[in-house]
Amino acid sequence: MSLDAKTVTRIARLARIGLEPGEVNALGQEMGSIIDWVEQLNEVDVTDVPPMIGTGLAKPRLREDRVTDGNRRDDVLSNAPDREGPFYTVPKVVE
Amino acid sequence: MSSMHDFTLASARDALKARKISAVELTNAHLDAIKRLDGRLNSFITRTPDQARAAAKAADEVLAKGEGGPLTGIPLGIKDLFCTNGVRTTAASKILGNFVPPYESTVTSNLLRDGAVFLGKLNLDEFAMGSANLTSAFGPVENPWKRNGSDAKLVPGGSSGGSAAAVAAGLVLGATGTDTGGSIRQPAAFTGIAGIKPTYGRCSRFGTIAFASSLDQAGPMARNLQDCAILLKSMAGFDERDSTSVDTPVPDYEAALTRGVKGLRVGIPKEYHAPGMPAEIEALWQQGINWLKAAGAEIVDISLPHTKYGLPTYYIAALAEASSNLARYDGVRFGERVNGSSLDALYEATRAAGFGEEVKRRILIGTHVLSSGYYDAYYLRAQKVRTLIQRDFLNAYENVDVILTPTAPSGAFAQDEKPTDPVQMYLNDVFTVPASMAGVPALSVPAGLDAQGVPLGLQLIGKFFDEETLIAAGHVIEQAASFTHRPAIHAGVSA
Numbered sequence A: 001m002s003l004d005a006k007t008v009t010r011i012a013r014l015a016r017i018g019l020e021p022g023e024v025n026a027l028g029q030e031m032g033s034i035i036d037w038v039e040q041l042n043e044v045d046v047t048d049v050p051p052m053i054g055t056g057l058a059k060p061r062l063r064e065d066r067v068t069d070g071n072r073r074d075d076v077l078s079n080a081p082d083r084e085g086p087f088y089t090v091p092k093v094v095e
Numbered sequence B: 001m002s003s004m005h006d007f008t009l010a011s012a013r014d015a016l017k018a019r020k021i022s023a024v025e026l027t028n029a030h031l032d033a034i035k036r037l038d039g040r041l042n043s044f045i046t047r048t049p050d051q052a053r054a055a056a057k058a059a060d061e062v063l064a065k066g067e068g069g070p071l072t073g074i075p076l077g078i079k080d081l082f083c084t085n086g087v088r089t090t091a092a093s094k095i096l097g098n099f100v101p102p103y104e105s106t107v108t109s110n111l112l113r114d115g116a117v118f119l120g121k122l123n124l125d126e127f128a129m130g131s132a133n134l135t136s137a138f139g140p141v142e143n144p145w146k147r148n149g150s151d152a153k154l155v156p157g158g159s160s161g162g163s164a165a166a167v168a169a170g171l172v173l174g175a176t177g178t179d180t181g182g183s184i185r186q187p188a189a190f191t192g193i194a195g196i197k198p199t200y201g202r203c204s205r206f207g208t209i210a211f212a213s214s215l216d217q218a219g220p221m222a223r224n225l226q227d228c229a230i231l232l233k234s235m236a237g238f239d240e241r242d243s244t245s246v247d248t249p250v251p252d253y254e255a256a257l258t259r260g261v262k263g264l265r266v267g268i269p270k271e272y273h274a275p276g277m278p279a280e281i282e283a284l285w286q287q288g289i290n291w292l293k294a295a296g297a298e299i300v301d302i303s304l305p306h307t308k309y310g311l312p313t314y315y316i317a318a319l320a321e322a323s324s325n326l327a328r329y330d331g332v333r334f335g336e337r338v339n340g341s342s343l344d345a346l347y348e349a350t351r352a353a354g355f356g357e358e359v360k361r362r363i364l365i366g367t368h369v370l371s372s373g374y375y376d377a378y379y380l381r382a383q384k385v386r387t388l389i390q391r392d393f394l395n396a397y398e399n400v401d402v403i404l405t406p407t408a409p410s411g412a413f414a415q416d417e418k419p420t421d422p423v424q425m426y427l428n429d430v431f432t433v434p435a436s437m438a439g440v441p442a443l444s445v446p447a448g449l450d451a452q453g454v455p456l457g458l459q460l461i462g463k464f465f466d467e468e469t470l471i472a473a474g475h476v477i478e479q480a481a482s483f484t485h486r487p488a489i490h491a492g493v494s495a
Helices: A005-014 A021-043 A073-077 B009-017 B023-041 B049-064 B106-113 B161-168 B185-191 B225-235 B279-294 B307-328 B343-354 B357-370 B375-396 B422-429 B433-438 B467-481
Strands: B044-047 B075-079 B117-122 B174-179 B194-197 B217-222 B265-269 B298-302 B402-406 B442-449 B455-461
Touching: A005 A021, A005 B357, A021 B307, A021 B357, A021 B375, A021 B422, B009 B023, B009 B049, B009 B225, B023 B044, B023 B049, B023 B075, B023 B117, B023 B161, B044 B161, B049 B117, B075 B106, B075 B161, B106 B117, B106 B174, B106 B225, B117 B161, B161 B174, B161 B185, B161 B217, B174 B185, B174 B194, B174 B225, B185 B194, B185 B442, B185 B455, B194 B225, B194 B467, B217 B225, B225 B442, B225 B467, B265 B279, B279 B298, B279 B402, B279 B442, B279 B455, B279 B467, B307 B357, B307 B375, B307 B422, B307 B433, B357 B375, B375 B433, B402 B467, B433 B455, B442 B467, B455 B467
Parallel strands: B075 B117, B075 B174, B265 B298, B265 B402
Antiparallel strands: B044 B117, B174 B217, B194 B217, B194 B442, B402 B455, B442 B455
């Protein structure tokens, strides 16, 4: 079943992806057919089955609380699309 | 000069150590091949010939002193998903079109530590999302193989399509790949080369651009399993900068190559007899069974009952993780920016312009399955089914040592035969996804050609951290198949 325009628009807003009005219907159809296809998981009995969160092969580790990296401000900023001195710029957020 | 293109990674290593060839001439021969063939194949996004020549020269100096690491002077290609210090790293996306990492990924650091020479960054599906290398912002990659009597451009598979094509065409002696649901194994099968997806946690993910973090795993792609074994030893190892890296010793994979399969129990899962699978793939699978049996393995019929749920589970889990991971591309700290009148407008315009269609579709579905009201129905349920898929494998390994299946349900298809339905495209990964979901290691080896002369691969799936048994069993298949075919487009063929 195709996702309706309102749903697609809401999801795109959550994902911060701008859509052209002309894209919404086609996307709704494609997403709807993928969602229909994954619905087959409803056949599976998952009573008392725990969710798998990772493979569980790596053990959580503790380490000494000390600085291991840092003082690389210019490296960190080197790919900024726009900056003023050591700051990233964005459009005005607070009036 | 053409003999320079007959080397495997292992034989080049031995020739370099014996000073029969120099690293500079080996690198130059490969750079020349790239220049000759890659305008067409498009397997590289970024070429680094100057750095490569400098590294080869340094390698010769080390080798002249009788020193050097396991890969000193070996020309490799790096999938453009691994961050390389000072060299543009794009993930084949417009949004990272000018991204120059100020640091090196752990996997590539390890290869450099061992002396490898990088020839450049290899093409892939955008953010590793695809099975045909058709979604790259830098254009599709052409498979160097041709169907008999046809010049149709075939896809190299994906997402590591550039890695696969470059290795198959002899442009590099080996390449790094990453595999989230089959992205090493399926392109390896499509291009007649070998590829290993190691156990999740075997290779560090640090500095590898994330797609689905609980699945992404780096691995080697090369002409044969000996070459893959050499690369894997170098790439693998514990890394404290990856919280899912596992601290377990790295064995000498190359030494496992000739162990044989005598007494090994090989499982054949009945669920992999997929409806509609071409008869020649069934036949190849049976051939693989016969080869292993003839070498002394015991064949055991097994069942992996949740196989059919692998793909839908994968597409929920992987897309949910992708939507979270790709949230970082917001046009503020790095990557391309498209300005807007407000911060939200900037985000929306940046992401609309920077991501391709398939990536947008996947982020949107991932966002949907994680959104309030849908999380339990989709994401949580998929994680539970994932547990059942993993249990299938763990149960099977009570009784068998490895599992043999085809790698993909078809050989390489033509670029213009791409299915228009996304779900049809996803079916390419039907045999590779379950092992990814379980986190177990798997590999693909070339095992034959189809009726049209296009390579087909067989997949072996193993126990956690038992890549050695996989390599040993894979090598038996390699030797029995004696796959010495070369693609139509190859560095060793004069144009």
